[in-house]
Every structure is written in structure tokens, then in C-alpha cells.
Amino acid sequence: MAQDWQQLNEQVTALLKTAREQVLAKMQSPLTVxxxxxxxxxxxxxxKSNEQFLIEQIHQIDPAARVLGEEGFGDTLQDLDGRVWIVDPIDGTMNFVKQRDNFAMMIGIYQDGVGQLGYIYDVMQDVLYHGGPALGGVFAGERRLKAPANIALADGLIGASGPLVVHDISHMQAIVHASAGMRVYxxxxxExxxxxxxxxxxxxxxLKPWDIAAGKVLLEALGCQVTTIDGQPLNMLSSNLVLVATEKAQRDILQIEEDDVSL
Amino acid sequence: MAQDWQQLNEQVTALLKTAREQVLAKMQSPLTVxxxxxxxxxxxxxxKSNEQFLIEQIHQIDPAARVLGEEGFGDTLQDLDGRVWIVDPIDGTMNFVKQRDNFAMMIGIYQDGVGQLGYIYDVMQDVLYHGGPALGGVFAGERRLKAPANIALADGLIGASGPLVVHDISHMQAIVHASAGMRVYxxxxxExxxxxxxxxxxxxxxLKPWDIAAGKVLLEALGCQVTTIDGQPLNMLSSNLVLVATEKAQRDILQIEEDDVSL
Structure with missing residues (x-):
């Protein structure tokens, strides 16, 4: 099994490198938005074209697997039985369009509902973050990553989606206020x-499943918590208000939710 | 005169490269925060040490000039007569402390109140953005920058400070809503x-003077508007609620202010 995962990892890595070259080439022409x-x-x-390419290639690599893709070129899933690949061909499409930077390709590979491999490819920096239980660690390119320090909410910066802050959904403004500061990428x-x-x-x-499938595998492998904002397990077949955090910061944020703190 | 500015530019560039080496070296030891x-x-x-170093060296380069620095090692200014250097030794100190990335050194050089040269050094990316009227253009390293496209608010992303958005100061939430999205770096x-x-x-x-002195020179040289949120000229000796924007986006934002639009 370990042998199989290793081989699969090599195939996915090669696939994403090829996909990156294609995306960079297409960025030379005007985009259709x-x-x-x-x-x-x-x-x-x-x-669209990148999702089609990725899904075709995934079917070659892993014919028995089912594939869930953001743009709808994959399968419609009612469960996570067997092997399931969850694909976001361009994450951060607004950045892709407006900045030509700060976007990613993402793939999560799940076996009977358990995340085994995750891939987040920072396309413009050309760094592939990948790993998970099946690889026994998380890597930035060739470099093995250490677990991030388990710091409390007050001691670090928190990433947030802009609309959640503006509309103060689920005590976002109190959470941001309690942190060392907010960042929005x-x-x-x-993020x-x-x-x-x-x-x-x-x-x-x-977040939708393709926004978090890869990240859930990677962050959990690094000791972080990946749950709903209420601390419940994610439903990987639907949307969730997702909270990713260090253990300590998760506890602080769940307390803000429980105490119903307003700014 | 042009000859003098050219020479000054070479001296400032060399100074900032040296300062960068020192900052990187100091980042190897624990910080005192x-x-x-x-x-x-x-x-x-x-x-503190970087401001002291920069100001000492500036006095060597330009003995007659006065220097305004964020950490108070420079002069106390009542006016902008003659040549004035405005220095931010580490801009984005929270990022410097928490991220070890995404911070800058900045220097603006003003002659009788008119910005002539600006320097924003992205320390970790090692790119020095510099230029202004005295150099006849703006450069990223050796590369001359083109003016950014003059797009309307709805067509682009807007950078914002987190607290302004959370507290909805000066219609920030309506401005963000009218844009294509908010980013917070x-x-x-x-930014x-x-x-x-x-x-x-x-x-x-x-923003304080040292936060915007360099950027005002650079952005105006690239055709952008740098004013208060009400479209008034900045007072370079005090704090301002600063609006930097393309011409079109500035017009859209001033309209939101004038119409007193809430989200």
C-alpha cells in the first residue's frame, strides 16, 4: 500500500507540473471571464480547460476512482466510498483574473472518506505543498515542513474572507479583534x-469541498484543527463555514462562539 | 541638478542594500518586541537600530537635510522647507514579527515640500521599488514600471486596513462592497x-507621514491619486486617512463619501 501511495504521489506531482505549464502558457492570451x-x-x-485536463489525467492514473471538480466536469457524488479525488483547477479565480498571482491548484485524495494526500500548488511561486498520512509528512517542494507553533488567538494573525468580516458572520469581528490582526489574501x-x-x-x-479538501489533509497532518466554526466535523460533500486553526486558537475561537461575544 | 539627483539615488540604493543585509542578519537572533x-x-x-543606522548615514550623504523618522531618532519638524527625508525603517512591524515576511523599508525625499524620490524596499523579495520626478520614472529593481491601468472601483481589488473595515470608518464597507473585493496585507x-x-x-x-511619504512620490509618478479620503491634499507632517487609487476609482470612492452610502 505505502508503495502504491508513493507511486501515486509521483504521478500527481508530474501531473500538476504539466498542468502548471499549460496554465502559464494560457495566461499569455486574453482570458475569457x-x-x-x-x-x-x-x-x-x-x-474549465484545466479541470478537464486534470480529470482526464486522473482517470488515466486511477481508473476506479471518482472525481469531484469545482467546474462540474467530474462525477456527482452522494458518498465518499472508495477513492475520491477532489479537484480545484484554479483556486482564487478573482486573484487569477485581477492579479495574475496568488492563486493555486488543489487536489485532495480521500480513501473511504479519510484524507490521504493533499496538494496545494502556488502556481506563480512554483512551490508545491503536498503530503498527508499516506506520505508520512508534509512538504514544500522537497523540504519537510515542521508543525506550526501552537499559538493562541491573541498571539497571531488570522486569515479571513472579506465578506464574513464586513457582514460580521459568526462573530468574525470579535474574533479578528481578539487576534493580533486580520489578513485577507x-x-x-x-491562506x-x-x-x-x-x-x-x-x-x-x-468553503466548498474543493476549497478545503487538500488543505484539510495537509493542515491536519501538521497538527492543526479543521472543523466547522462550531467545532463540528466538515461535511466533505457540501459547503461549510470552515475554521482552520492551531489547537489553542481553535479553543479561543470556539469560546468566542459559545460566549456569543460581539465586538 | 539632474546629475545630483542621479548620484543621490545611487547613494540611497547602496544604503538600503546595506541596511537590508543588516536586517537579515539581525533576524537570525531573537527579536526584542x-x-x-x-x-x-x-x-x-x-x-530602532535600523532607523538609527539609516539616519546616521543620511546625515553623511546629505548633511544639510533634516530627517523625520518613525521611531523618533530624527528631527522634529514644523515645516518641509529645504530637503527633508522621511524614513520608515520597518514598515509592517506586525508582519515582520509574526511572518518574517511582507514588510518594507521606506524612504521619501522631499524638496521644499515636493516629493522627488521614493523608495519602498520589499526586504524578503529583495526588490527595491524606487523613482519619482527626480528620476523621470518608477522602477522595480532595474525594470521601468508602466502606469497601472486606470480602472474603476468595480473592476479591481482594493487594499484596506482591517480596523477601518471592522469599524466601518468613512464608508469602508460600502467601498469594499462596490469593489471587486478587499485584500488586507x-x-x-x-499594499x-x-x-x-x-x-x-x-x-x-x-497613515503617519513615514507610512506614505515614499509611496506618495511613487504612486503619483505612476498617475495615481494620493489624497485624504475626502480628496484633499495630505498634510505630510501629521496623520491622514489616506486614499490611494487610480483616477477612476478615486472618483468612485469620493462619490460614495459624498453620497454618504452605507452598506
Whole structure:
């Protein structure tokens, strides 16, 4: 089994490197940008073509597996039985469109509901964060990452999604106030990388399965907590208001929720 | 005169490179971190020693000039007559402490109140953004920067300071809502670099002179507007609620202020 996972990891790594080259090449031409649910929810020709490419290749690598993809080119899932790949071809599409930077490709591989491998590829920095239980650790490129320091909410910066703060959903403003400061980077993948590197102590956002599938595997393997904002397990088949944090910061945030603290 | 500015630019560039080496060396030892006005307003031994170093060297380079520095090692100014250097030894001290990344050194050089040269040094990326009227352009390292596209508020991302958004100061939430999205990077220098590169269309924050002196020179040289949130000229001897934006986005934001729009 370990042998199989190792081989699978090599195949996924090669696949993502190829996908990156294709994305960079497509960025040389004008993007086709469409709105999904509203003017801040974008999809481009590159999101679509990259998902199609990734899913085709995943079916070659792992014919028995099912694949869930953000743009709908994969399977429709009612459960997580067997092997399931969860794919976000371009995470942070708004950054991709407006900044041409600070976006990621993400893949999570689950076996009977248990996350085994996670991949977050910072495309412009060309660093592939990957690992999980099946690899016995988490790596930034070739470098093994240490677990981030288990710091309390007051002692670190917290990543947040802008709308949650503006609308003060689930005590977000009190949480931000209790932290050392808020940061907003605009891509779940980039936010999760920052937690892995200890640059922030957590991240709170309303996320779809493909936004958190890879990150859940990686962050849990680094000793962080990945739950709903109420401390409950995520439902990997639907949306969740996700709280990723160090153990101590999670406890502080759950206390704010429980005490119903307002700013 | 042009000859003098050119020579001055070479001296400042060399000075900042040396200062960067010293800061990187000091980051190898534990930092001494103190609170200034509150627990989110930090100063470290490196802020202080770097300001002392920069100001000593500036006096060598330009003996007749006066120097205004964040940490108080410079002169106390009542006016901007003659040549004035405005220095921020570490901009984004919270990021410096918590992230060891995403902070800047900044120097603005003013002649009788007119900004002539600006320097924002992204220390960890090792890119020195510099230029202004005295150099006839703005450069990232050796590369001349083009003016960012003059886009409207709805078409781009806006940088903001977290507390302004949380407390909805000066219609911040309505401004963010009208934009394509908010980003919070936690350092004026890094925010201003993002505008120079066209990654965001503007930035709104309560800033001291050293936070904006360099950026004002650079952004105005690139065709952006640098004013108070009400569109008035900055007072470079005191704090301002600063609005930096493309011309079009500035117009949109001033309209929101004038119409007193709430979210």
C-alpha cells in the first residue's frame, strides 16, 4: 500500500507540473471571464480547460476512482466510498483574473472518506505543498515542513474572507479583534499555505469541498484543527463555514462562539 | 541638478542594500518586541537600530537635510522647507514579527515640500521599488514600471486596513462592497507595491507621514491619486486617512463619501 501511495504521489506531482505549464502558457492570451452566481464569483476558460485536463489525467492514473471538480466536469457524488479525488483547477479565480498571482491548484485524495494526500500548488511561486498520512509528512517542494507553533488567538494573525468580516458572520469581528490582526489574501489555497508556514494561525471562510479538501489533509497532518466554526466535523460533500486553526486558537475561537461575544 | 539627483539615488540604493543585509542578519537572533500605543502597535530592536543606522548615514550623504523618522531618532519638524527625508525603517512591524515576511523599508525625499524620490524596499523579495520626478520614472529593481491601468472601483481589488473595515470608518464597507473585493496585507509598503504592479487599484488606511511619504512620490509618478479620503491634499507632517487609487476609482470612492452610502 505505502508503495502504491508513493507511486501515486509521483504521478500527481508530474501531473500538476504539466498542468502548471499549460496554465502559464494560457495566461499569455486574453482570458475569457464569466460570472457564475454573481459579479464576484468568476470562472475563466483556464479554470474549465484545466479541470478537464486534470480529470482526464486522473482517470488515466486511477481508473476506479471518482472525481469531484469545482467546474462540474467530474462525477456527482452522494458518498465518499472508495477513492475520491477532489479537484480545484484554479483556486482564487478573482486573484487569477485581477492579479495574475496568488492563486493555486488543489487536489485532495480521500480513501473511504479519510484524507490521504493533499496538494496545494502556488502556481506563480512554483512551490508545491503536498503530503498527508499516506506520505508520512508534509512538504514544500522537497523540504519537510515542521508543525506550526501552537499559538493562541491573541498571539497571531488570522486569515479571513472579506465578506464574513464586513457582514460580521459568526462573530468574525470579535474574533479578528481578539487576534493580533486580520489578513485577507483572497484564495483559500494561499491562506492555507500561510498557516502551514506559520505566517497566520488560522483561516475562516465559507468553503466548498474543493476549497478545503487538500488543505484539510495537509493542515491536519501538521497538527492543526479543521472543523466547522462550531467545532463540528466538515461535511466533505457540501459547503461549510470552515475554521482552520492551531489547537489553542481553535479553543479561543470556539469560546468566542459559545460566549456569543460581539465586538 | 539632474546629475545630483542621479548620484543621490545611487547613494540611497547602496544604503538600503546595506541596511537590508543588516536586517537579515539581525533576524537570525531573537527579536526584542515592545508595544507602543497598544498590543497591536509593535516596535522591535530592529526597527530602532535600523532607523538609527539609516539616519546616521543620511546625515553623511546629505548633511544639510533634516530627517523625520518613525521611531523618533530624527528631527522634529514644523515645516518641509529645504530637503527633508522621511524614513520608515520597518514598515509592517506586525508582519515582520509574526511572518518574517511582507514588510518594507521606506524612504521619501522631499524638496521644499515636493516629493522627488521614493523608495519602498520589499526586504524578503529583495526588490527595491524606487523613482519619482527626480528620476523621470518608477522602477522595480532595474525594470521601468508602466502606469497601472486606470480602472474603476468595480473592476479591481482594493487594499484596506482591517480596523477601518471592522469599524466601518468613512464608508469602508460600502467601498469594499462596490469593489471587486478587499485584500488586507498588513503593511502600507506592500499594499502600495501591489498598486504599482496593478494587483490592486487602491489602498485606504490611517497613515503617519513615514507610512506614505515614499509611496506618495511613487504612486503619483505612476498617475495615481494620493489624497485624504475626502480628496484633499495630505498634510505630510501629521496623520491622514489616506486614499490611494487610480483616477477612476478615486472618483468612485469620493462619490460614495459624498453620497454618504452605507452598506
Amino acid at each position: 464569466d460570472e457564475k452566481t454573481n459579479r464576484k464569483d468568476l470562472v475563466t476558460n483556464v479554470d 483572497g484564495s483559500a489555497g494561499i 492555507l499555505i500561510n498557516i502551514m508556514l506559520g505566517k497566520t494561525l488560522g483561516y475562516i471562510s465559507y | 515592545d508595544e507602543k500605543t497598544n498590543r497591536k502597535d509593535l516596535v522591535t530592536n530592529v526597527d 498588513g503593511s502600507a509598503g506592500i 502600495l507595491i501591489n498598486i504599482m504592479l496593478g494587483k490592486t487599484l487602491g489602498y485606504i488606511s490611517y
